[in-house]
Amino acid sequence: MAEENKKGADVEIKVLFFARARDLAGGVSEMMLQVPSGSTAQDCLSKIFTKYPELEQIRECMVLALNLEYTPESVVVNNKDELAIIPPISGG
Amino acid sequence: MAEENKKGADVEIKVLFFARARDLAGGVSEMMLQVPSGSTAQDCLSKIFTKYPELEQIRECMVLALNLEYTPESVVVNNKDELAIIPPISGG
Amino acid sequence: MDSENEKTLVEILEPNIQVDLAKYIKFVSNPQSGAIATFSGTTRDTFEGKIVVELRYEAYVPMAERQIKSICSSARLSWSLEAMAVAHRLGSVPVGETSVFVAISSVHRDDALDACKYVIDELKASVPIFKKEVYANGEVWKENSE
Amino acid sequence: MDSENEKTLVEILEPNIQVDLAKYIKFVSNPQSGAIATFSGTTRDTFEGKIVVELRYEAYVPMAERQIKSICSSARLSWSLEAMAVAHRLGSVPVGETSVFVAISSVHRDDALDACKYVIDELKASVPIFKKEVYANGEVWKENSE
Numbered sequence: 001m002a003e004e005n006k007k008g009a010d011v012e013i014k015v016l017f018f019a020r021a022r023d024l025a026g027g028v029s030e031m032m033l034q035v036p037s038g039s040t041a042q043d044c045l046s047k048i049f050t051k052y053p054e055l056e057q058i059r060e061c062m063v064l065a066l067n068l069e070y071t072p073e074s075v076v077v078n079n080k081d082e083l084a085i086i087p088p089i090s091g092g
Numbered sequence: 093m094a095e096e097n098k099k100g101a102d103v104e105i106k107v108l109f110f111a112r113a114r115d116l117a118g119g120v121s122e123m124m125l126q127v128p129s130g131s132t133a134q135d136c137l138s139k140i141f142t143k144y145p146e147l148e149q150i151r152e153c154m155v156l157a158l159n160l161e162y163t164p165e166s167v168v169v170n171n172k173d174e175l176a177i178i179p180p181i182s183g184g
Numbered sequence: 185m186d187s188e189n190e191k192t193l194v195e196i197l198e199p200n201i202q203v204d205l206a207k208y209i210k211f212v213s214n215p216q217s218g219a220i221a222t223f224s225g226t227t228r229d230t231f232e233g234k235i236v237v238e239l240r241y242e243a244y245v246p247m248a249e250r251q252i253k254s255i256c257s258s259a260r261l262s263w264s265l266e267a268m269a270v271a272h273r274l275g276s277v278p279v280g281e282t283s284v285f286v287a288i289s290s291v292h293r294d295d296a297l298d299a300c301k302y303v304i305d306e307l308k309a310s311v312p313i314f315k316k317e318v319y320a321n322g323e324v325w326k327e328n329s330e
Numbered sequence: 331m332d333s334e335n336e337k338t339l340v341e342i343l344e345p346n347i348q349v350d351l352a353k354y355i356k357f358v359s360n361p362q363s364g365a366i367a368t369f370s371g372t373t374r375d376t377f378e379g380k381i382v383v384e385l386r387y388e389a390y391v392p393m394a395e396r397q398i399k400s401i402c403s404s405a406r407l408s409w410s411l412e413a414m415a416v417a418h419r420l421g422s423v424p425v426g427e428t429s430v431f432v433a434i435s436s437v438h439r440d441d442a443l444d445a446c447k448y449v450i451d452e453l454k455a456s457v458p459i460f461k462k463e464v465y466a467n468g469e470v471w472k473e474n475s476e
Binding site: 108112115153157176178179180181182184 | 225241242243244246247248250272283284304307308309310311312313314315316325326327328
């Protein structure tokens with residue numbers, strides 16, 4: 001993936017919305033998102049929140065997962081990564 | 093039962109032997125025992141141990157139950173009581 | 185609680201009767217409960233390197249039932265429990281089969297889980313049930329160390 | 331242990347498939363084990379005084395499976411365990427039915443009992459599964475408080 005992350009080139013990631021996050025995103029469960037190479041998950045979130053401002057309601061209680069692992073927002077995303085918006089969990 | 097416990101009159105109890113206690117009592121699982129009124133469980137034990145001296149092997153690790161409850165040896169037995177010799181337990 | 189007796193089932197099973205786990209799980213299931221914890225004690229094939237053929241259990245049955253009921257009542261004082269079932273098999277229990285089963289339901293999970301551990305610990309510590317381990321070359325009455 | 335993967339079963343069940351307790355108990359049963367601890371989470375009929383009609387679950391399935399397997403591996407570091415099975419149902423789970431089931435076997439009972447509590451606690455704390463409570467007059471996404 002390093003080659004696809006050349007300075008200035010865009011990377012495309014898949015964003016997943018679950019449960020209340022999906023509801024707040026108007027029922028959308030997944031979307032593709034283009035961001036500049038070197039962008040962090042937080043940069044992605046800014047674009048996502050611009051598109052779906054209702055998500056602000058869970059801004060303080062949601063977490064992120066990148067490629068099936070919980071991740072801090074400071075992580076740099078790579079092309080074809082899968083970023084998930086995880087609202088408060090309630091399994092069991 | 094109080095009337096049957098007049099000073100000097102005998103009381104009759106049932107004695108039960110379980111597991112290793114039964115083995116040490118030659119396979120006897122229960123016996124009737126007459127003791128003077130006012131006798132304690134310890135008095136009963138003395139007679140039982142005279143009859144089945146092999147029981148000395150578990151003297152330090154056995155406990156007693158009187159009428160389905162664990163009991164100290166100092167308890168006074170009454171007519172028709174059921175006294176059980178409980179070797180080390182191992183349920184489960 | 186008025187219906188405590190109806191919600192506590194204690195059974196000492198005669199030889200050759202297997203422990204019916206589904207029956208006891210069903211007994212403790214109800215719409216009020218959000219949690220069911222269970223514990224099964226099973227015969228394992230080795231003990232301290234010796235090969236176990238089977239375990240043989242006997243009990244002072246009426247006292248064992250009384251003691252187990254007392255343990256259940258005591259557990260209800262410490263935790264908020266819905267239904268409880270405790271069964272212990274007698275006679276021969278072959279390797280892999282269940283000798284003792286505890287099932288407890290509660291509204292919240294910690295109550296059922298903690299009470300389940302308490303009940304099996306107390307049962308092993310105080311209920312007059314006796315186990316003989318049968319090896320290929322002998323047998324011995326066991327003593328719970330705990 | 332070489333065979334750890336063979337001895338750990340994790341299943342996220344599609345909607346309308348009930349949790350088959352007997353199947354998972356059988357999976358964890360084996361001659362080496364002396365203990366099996368299980369936990370069932372079931373839908374209860376009321377929550378904070380409101381009448382619950384059903385719970386509806388969804389999950390980030392591949393991540394949930396991965397997280398649960400990670401929890402099982404972590405449990406094996408803390409306790410000596412034989413086999414582990416964890417199942418979680420998706421879709422609608424009516425009152426009285428099981429949404430989550432954990433079954434763990436071990437040689438000695440404390441390992442299975444303590445690991446069972448750990449696994450359900452961790453599952454509720456970290457696995458991306460989401461529950462909507464459906465009442466007679468509305469519905470709400472839940473949040474595990476623990």
